[in-house]
Amino acid sequence: MAGAAKNEPGRVDWRLAAPLGFTYLAFFAAPLLILLAMSFAADDRFASFSMDSWVKFWGDPFYRGVVYDTVRLGMVAVLATSALSYPIALLFIASGPLVRKLLIFIILLPLLTSVVIRTFAWIVILAREGVVNQTLLALGLTSAPLNLLQTELGLVIALTQIEMPLMLLPLVTVMQQINPSLSDASRALGGSKWRTFFRVILPLSLPGWIAGATLVFASATTAFISQTVIGGARLVYLPSLIWQQSMVVFDWPFAAVASVTLLVAVLSGVMLFSLLGRFARTT
Amino acid sequence: MNQPLPVDQGANAAIQRRSVGEPLTLDGITHSYGDGLAVDDVTLQVAGGELVALLGPSGCGKSTLLRIVAGFLNQSQGHVKIGERFVDSLPPNRREVGIVFQNYALFPHMTVADNIAYGLDARGDSRSDQRFRVEKMLKTVRMEDFGDRKPGQLSGGQQQRVALARALAVQPRILLLDEPFAALDKNLRLDMQIEIKRLQRQFALTAILVTHDQEEAMAIADRIAVMRKGRIEQLGTPVEIYDQPETLFVNDFIGSSNRFEGEVLGREADRYVIRLDNGAIWHIATSKTFSTGDAVLVTARPEQLVLVDQPYDGAFAVERTLSLPLGGTLIHDVETPKGATIKVAAPRRVGEAAPPLGPTHCALTENAAPILFPKSAG
Numbered sequence: 001m002a003g004a005a006k007n008e009p010g011r012v013d014w015r016l017a018a019p020l021g022f023t024y025l026a027f028f029a030a031p032l033l034i035l036l037a038m039s040f041a042a043d044d045r046f047a048s049f050s051m052d053s054w055v056k057f058w059g060d061p062f063y064r065g066v067v068y069d070t071v072r073l074g075m076v077a078v079l080a081t082s083a084l085s086y087p088i089a090l091l092f093i094a095s096g097p098l099v100r101k102l103l104i105f106i107i108l109l110p111l112l113t114s115v116v117i118r119t120f121a122w123i124v125i126l127a128r129e130g131v132v133n134q135t136l137l138a139l140g141l142t143s144a145p146l147n148l149l150q151t152e153l154g155l156v157i158a159l160t161q162i163e164m165p166l167m168l169l170p171l172v173t174v175m176q177q178i179n180p181s182l183s184d185a186s187r188a189l190g191g192s193k194w195r196t197f198f199r200v201i202l203p204l205s206l207p208g209w210i211a212g213a214t215l216v217f218a219s220a221t222t223a224f225i226s227q228t229v230i231g232g233a234r235l236v237y238l239p240s241l242i243w244q245q246s247m248v249v250f251d252w253p254f255a256a257v258a259s260v261t262l263l264v265a266v267l268s269g270v271m272l273f274s275l276l277g278r279f280a281r282t283t
Numbered sequence: 284m285n286q287p288l289p290v291d292q293g294a295n296a297a298i299q300r301r302s303v304g305e306p307l308t309l310d311g312i313t314h315s316y317g318d319g320l321a322v323d324d325v326t327l328q329v330a331g332g333e334l335v336a337l338l339g340p341s342g343c344g345k346s347t348l349l350r351i352v353a354g355f356l357n358q359s360q361g362h363v364k365i366g367e368r369f370v371d372s373l374p375p376n377r378r379e380v381g382i383v384f385q386n387y388a389l390f391p392h393m394t395v396a397d398n399i400a401y402g403l404d405a406r407g408d409s410r411s412d413q414r415f416r417v418e419k420m421l422k423t424v425r426m427e428d429f430g431d432r433k434p435g436q437l438s439g440g441q442q443q444r445v446a447l448a449r450a451l452a453v454q455p456r457i458l459l460l461d462e463p464f465a466a467l468d469k470n471l472r473l474d475m476q477i478e479i480k481r482l483q484r485q486f487a488l489t490a491i492l493v494t495h496d497q498e499e500a501m502a503i504a505d506r507i508a509v510m511r512k513g514r515i516e517q518l519g520t521p522v523e524i525y526d527q528p529e530t531l532f533v534n535d536f537i538g539s540s541n542r543f544e545g546e547v548l549g550r551e552a553d554r555y556v557i558r559l560d561n562g563a564i565w566h567i568a569t570s571k572t573f574s575t576g577d578a579v580l581v582t583a584r585p586e587q588l589v590l591v592d593q594p595y596d597g598a599f600a601v602e603r604t605l606s607l608p609l610g611g612t613l614i615h616d617v618e619t620p621k622g623a624t625i626k627v628a629a630p631r632r633v634g635e636a637a638p639p640l641g642p643t644h645c646a647l648t649e650n651a652a653p654i655l656f657p658k659s660a661g
Contacts, residue, residue, distance in 0.1 A: 185389075188378075
C-alpha cells in the first residue's frame, strides 16, 4: 500500500513482479491449462478431443454424489470448527497475557505434528476398541461399540481437530484487535451477553472467520490423507477418486475432469465465504 | 462476594424519575486485585443532578470505581445504590447507566444512527420510536446531518458527540464519563466540556467524571473527589480543593504550589507565627493545631506570592532568574540563596514588560492564605 502510493498511478514497475510471475506462469498456470486440456482428451495419446470424460463424470449419479459429499464435508468441517473456535476465541480475548500464551500454545500444538501422525492417532481413538468406545461402554452409554471409523462422523471429528488451528489463528488475531470497550459499551447500553456477541463481536470478527473458513474449507475438501485413512474405501471423496483414476485406473482424462471439478468446487466455496462476509457487513 | 441484598421494587421509581437526577450512593466500596487494594473503603454520596469528578493519578482506583458503578466489576465489599435501589446484584445491562468512554467506543460497523439506536433496540423500542428518538438525539448534539455516516468518517469531536448521544438516548439514571476529553486537542476540549456540562444540566443527570486532568475536573465538576491509593483523599468543591487542600498530596496534585520549611514561633490572635528557614516571618491562619517549636511545611500558590523591592520581616531574598509574560500573567522564576526555585505569578498590566533579572525579595500577597502542614507529612 505505502509503496504503491508513492508511485504515480499506472507507473507500477512490473519488472519487480516478473520473477514470481514467470514462476507462476511456468509451474502453476501452464500445468493447469494442460490439466484442463487433458480433461477433453479422447484417447491416451491426446491426439483427439471430445466431451466424453465430462459427460461420463457428470452423467453418473455416483460421481455427482462424490462431488456433493466432498463439498458437504468441507461445509460441515467449517461449521464444526466455527462452533468450537468462537468459545475459545472469546476465552482468549477475555484472558490475561499468561493464559493467552498458554492458549496460543495449545492452539498451535496440533500443527507441530504431521497430519499423517495425527490421522493415525485418530484411528487409535476412534477404533472399535479405541478410547471413545471404551469410555462409552464403561459409562454404559452404549451397549455395543460404535462404528466411528469409515464414517463421515468420525472423519468430521478428526478433521475438526486437525483443521482447528486454521480457523482459530485468524479468528483470534482479528478478535484481539476488537476494542474491548465495545463490549462494555454494548452491555452498558442494555445489551445482553448474546446481543453483544451477535451484534458487536460476531460482525467485527467476520474478516477473521472468513479467512479461517476459507482455509478450513479448502483443506478439508482436499484432505487426501485423512479422507482415505479414516474414511477408508467406504467413503469416496474427490481427492481419492482422482488418485484412483490416475494411479490405479490410469484414466487420465477422467482424473483431469475430477481435478478441475475439485478445483472449481473449492474456489466456489472460497468465493461464497467472502461474499457472505461482504453481505453480512453491509447489513 | 456481596451479601444478598433485599431486592426493592424499583420499577415504579424507574417510571417516575427524570425531573431531577437520581442520587448515587457508594457505601464502603472495597475492591482488591490479587493482593492489592484497588479501591479501599470508599464512601461517596452524589446528589441528584450533581457532577462529581474522581480525580487522581493513574492507579489511584478511579477507573476501578467507575467500572464497579457500571457493573463491569463486582466489588469485594460495600454497596452501590442508584436512587433508592441497590444495584450490586444487577449485571451492567440492567443498571441503566450511560457511559462515555475515553476512545468513545462507537461500533465501527454501524452508522451513527444505528449506534444511537443500539440501546433503544436492546430495550425493545419500536422502529418508529427508535427513529424519532435518534433524530431528537442527533439534534441535541447538533449532528443532524451525520446519521448515515460511519464513525470512521467523523472527527474526534464528532465521535465524542455521537458517543454522548448514544449514552443519553436511553435516558440513563447515571452518566459515567471515563476520561472523555483525553483524546481531544485543547481547543476542542473546552468546547466539549461546555457541551457535556450543558447536556448534563439539561437532562438533570447525576454524573461521575473520571479524570487525571485537574483543569478538566475544576472546569466542569460540582465537586471533586481527589483519589490516592484507592481512597478519597479529599472531597469538596473545586474552590475548596484548590484553596484549602487538606493534605500535601492534594496540594501538590491540584495546581502548582511552592513549598517552604519553617518552625512555629508561637500564636498571635487566630494565626500561627511561622519563621521560614529562609528567614521570613509569616502569620498563617489554620484550623489545625500546632505547638511552639513544631517543624512545619508551608505551601503557597504562585499567585499568593509577590516580588517586593524592599526587604522586611515578611520577605526573603531571592534572585530572579526568568520572567515569562504569559498573556495576562507574568510568571517569575526566582531562586533562593540555597538554590530552591520558586514560582511567582502576578497579573500583568497593559504595556508592562518583564522586569530586569537580578536580586529582589519575595513575600506573601495581602490576602494570601498559605497552608500549614506538619513537617512529618512531607
